[in-house]
Amino acid sequence: MKKLLWLLPLCTILYACPFESAVALEKKPVEPVDTTLYGYWYGIVKDGSDYFGIEALDIAPQSDSVYAITRYGKAIKGDIILPDTAYFTGYTSYIGEQRYMNIVADILIETPRKNSKMRDMIKQRVYYIAKIDRSNDTLFVKTVTDGFSKKKNFGSPEEFRQAILSLTTGNINIYDDQYSLSYRKIPKPPLSRSF
Numbered sequence: 705m706k707k708l709l710w711l712l713p714l715c716t717i718l719y720a721c722p723f724e725s726a727v728a729l730e731k732k733p734v735e736p737v738d739t740t741l742y743g744y745w746y747g748i749v750k751d752g753s754d755y756f757g758i759e760a761l762d763i764a765p766q767s768d769s770v771y772a773i774t775r776y777g778k779a780i781k782g783d784i785i786l787p788d789t790a791y792f793t794g795y796t797s798y799i800g801e802q803r804y805m806n807i808v809a810d811i812l813i814e815t816p817r818k819n820s821k822m823r824d825m826i827k828q829r830v831y832y833i834a835k836i837d838r839s840n841d842t843l844f845v846k847t848v849t850d851g852f853s854k855k856k857n858f859g860s861p862e863e864f865r866q867a868i869l870s871l872t873t874g875n876i877n878i879y880d881d882q883y884s885l886s887y888r889k890i891p892k893p894p895l896s897r898s899f
Contacts (some may be wrong), residue, residue: 721849721850721880722832722833722834722847722848722849722850722880723832723833723847723848723849723850723852723853724811724830724831724832724850725830725831725832725833725858725864726829726830726831726857726858727831727858727859727860727861727863727864728795728797728806728808728831728833728861728864729797729799729804729806729833729861729864729865729868730795730797730806730861731861733767733769733770733795733806734769734795734797735769735795735796735797735798736768736769737765737767737768737769737770737771737796738796738838739765740838741763741771741836741838741843742763742764742765743762743763743889743892744760744761744762744889744890744891744892744893745760745761745762745763745843745887745888745889745890746758746759746760746887746888746889746890747759747760747761747885747886747887747888757777757778758777758778759775759776759777759778759885759887760775760776760777760887761773761774761775761776761843761887762774762775762776762892766793769795770793770794770795771793771794771795771805772791772792772793773791773792773793773794773807774789774790774791774792775788775789775790775791775792776788776789777789777790790809792807792808792809793807793808794806794807794808795808796836797865799865799868799869799872800869802835802872803835803836803837804833804834804835804836804868805833805834805836805845806831806832806833807831807832807833807834808829808831809829809830809831809832810827810828810829810830811827811828811830812825812826812827812828813825813826813827813828814826832847832848833847833848833868834846834847834848835847835848835879841888841889842886842887842888842889843886843887843888843889844884844885844886844887845884845885845886845887846879846880846881846884847879847880847884848868848878848879848880849878849879849880850880852868852871852878852879853867853871853878855867
């Protein structure tokens with residue numbers, strides 16, 4: 705049985721379950737970067753219990769069509785603080801007029817060896833997809849949820865795009881509303897301070 709050992713979370717609450725895809729919405733980055741997405745974006749997540757999280761995204765250019773994204777997170781439950789930093793690359797795609805971010809992540813999967821207590825670590829590339837909208841100093845991120853489709857493995861970007869298009873055109877919510885987040889653009893804190 706495969707066990708997910710390490711998962712780099714997307715631009716959502718720390719323990720959300722975004723849809724993991726073996727393919728992105730495009731075979732490769734094609735859209736030029738949008739410089740208005742650059743900067744330090746800050747958000748607070750509260751789930752109605754004593755849990756809340758603080759999350760920040762630092763978005764910078766990596767190339768003409770790829771973003772370097774650093775996600776800083778802290779989850780707080782009672783007296784426990786869980787810091788978390790993750791590094792991604794991302795690139796945008798459009799389905800109609802809607803912009804999506806393809807978040808590229810590498811995860812490690814632990815698999816047992818046959819007839820042995822030893823385990824192998826396998827690196828696997830996955831893509832997370834988030835609808836993104838920006839208005840002035842606010843970035844709205846809605847992650848495609850794990851249960852958005854009965855089909856779990858899309859064979860091509862075109863097939864993945866078509867699945868999203870057919871559901872959103874039919875006014876079916878494919879986003880995890882509980883873990884959608886708005887970020888405010890703020891000046892980046894000095895390196896010596898934690899956000």
